[in-house]
Amino acid sequence: MPFNQLKLKNQLCHRLYMASNSIIRAYREPLNALDITYPQYIVMMALWEQDEVTIAELVRKTAIDGGAMTQILKKMSDKWLLEIIKDDQDKRQRFVKLTPKGQSLKLKAVDIPTQIGCKFTSIDSEQTQQLIQLLDLVVMDLSE
Secondary structure, eight states: OOOGGGOGGGOHHHHHHHHHHHHHHHHHHHHHHHTOOHHHHHHHHHHHHSOSEEHHHHHHHHOOOHHHHHHHHHHHHHTTSEEEEEOSSOTTOEEEEEOHHHHHHHHHHTTHHHHHHTTOOSSOHHHHHHHHHHHHHHHHHHHO
8 A cells, every 4th residue: 555645745734834934934034124033023914903902812813822922922022012011991901002113113014025925936916816715715624
């Protein structure tokens, strides 16, 4: 029995893993210029869309694990990119708010999606949209 189902070349998941790693490596240089990591960039994009959200909302929006989110927010707070504020009514709830430094990074990051998109030379914009739709389906199926 050849066990073809166990060959890496036949694995969708391994291709997704390799693609994810390649994308994160592509972001490394532009994000180093901002002194942030890829997970921190994801958090920043969520906060640039809507500032002053609860940590739970940030976890939901970014799909970053709660434990990892705590560590990411601590490091970002240490860099003065954001602050974590306790709710006056509910001491258990905390809000994440961008600092002026965190808000100003948005102007420096504005060209990063275009820089990364230009590296996708083998697929066109229509294929990119199809890929986004397919990946959304993968996430939906595996999140149930």
